[in-house]
Amino acid sequence: MAANILVVEDEPAIQELLAFNLQQAGHHVISATSAERAYTLLRDTLPDLILLDWMLPGVSGIEFARRLKAEAFTKAIPIIMLTARGEEQDKISGFETGADDYITKPFSPRELLARIKAVLRRRAPQMTDDPAEIGGLRLDPGSHRVTGDGKPVELGPTEFRLLHFLMTHAERVHSRSQLLDQVWGNQVFVEDRTVDVHIRRLRRALEETGHEHLVQTVRGSGYRFSENA
């Protein structure tokens, strides 16, 4: 899977433990010991997921999470909160933070990795770098390359993201507004019909290698990526 994970944790021991386990699993880890530092890091690169300690010096984890969910450019990043046992009982509403999941200390590395994987898959399968290959069409997010039966396919940025989303959510119908939310981002104001045009551009590009049939129209519902007619 190999995700970029930002760990925000003030206690060095836990910090190291987390970093070790995550790296062991092939993830790339960025560390911050406070919300402020984390925020600075975020300006450079956006991670695929944030592990956030509930209790932080200065700006608390809860507060930080809320801030992340409020800002457009960090809104979509999944957050997993680290909480100490029993904290849950007393502290403020966990949901208000918008965290995607919680892990209660102490936790096993296996549980940690499992939850990370689950969150990434649930939240944004197209964010993982796993290559997708369906019906002879192959999309590799890592190298940002698409090939149909080995031959390269040229795509614009939007068509690439669109195809990536469709391929990582194949066999399902997606309405135009769902696609706008997922591919364009949910704060963008764009006409529904614009999706049609990009579907058209995607199809035209796929015609080169004869894979345009994989992008299917479901009248009255939206579009679907499927191997089957």
Added chain:
Amino acid sequence: MAANILVVEDEPAIQELLAFNLQQAGHHVISATSAERAYTLLRDTLPDLILLDWMLPGVSGIEFARRLKAEAFTKAIPIIMLTARGEEQDKISGFETGADDYITKPFSPRELLARIKAVLRRRAPQMTDDPAEIGGLRLDPGSHRVTGDGKPVELGPTEFRLLHFLMTHAERVHSRSQLLDQVWGNQVFVEDRTVDVHIRRLRRALEETGHEHLVQTVRGSGYRFSENA
């Protein structure tokens, strides 16, 4: 799944987070910050489900829920109440008003979605994306596909919804007006006889794979989907 959900919540932060998480899950969200506004919105379109905060300025959530359950046109809409922690008493009164479920803060997005799904399943099975399979006929809402013994069946949008409803409410007779309410929507003015035509179209499509006998006429009452002759 993809339901229209009305969120009634006065605190903007929670409001946004709810909307965000629900949209992530593919739902369509309408928001209101007070009971009064919610009520106005209801006059235009009826949602499939209402998420209602227990604490609201002005008319309280409980009061609002009671009103919704009293009026004919909103009576059938499932309600999930959001309550603050440690107020067991609220749960009781929540149910007394006719709320279908309640969620105690804090809660994870996962729990929220699970409860929504549960309520919808109980209340309106055709709204969940669970595949239905009866007598060799299979309907998958997720991929928007129908197959008879594995072979694809072509359906128009209305026939698809009609079949979906029938299959999720099999072995029961539905009158024409019931079908109009459930499949067409309960504010549409359409002739009763129109149902006959769509039943006809559905049957014709099912003839392809020899499954037309599953859609049965009950003279004087309506139609039924059943495996048994």
Added chain:
DNA sequence: TATAATTGTCACCAAGCTGTAATATTGCCG
């Protein structure tokens, strides 16, 4: 800065879908 790509909208067309009415059948009653 000039040039090329990319993007979102539109207008127009083709195809598909819908509701209704007219007509044909069917089932049930005596």
Added chain:
DNA sequence: CGGCAATATTACAGCTTGGTGACAATTATA
């Protein structure tokens, strides 16, 4: 077996939806 009411079937005109090419504005690139 008629007569009647309910249902089936068909045809169709209007409407909606999706496909497509063009275009101007914006953005990236040389």
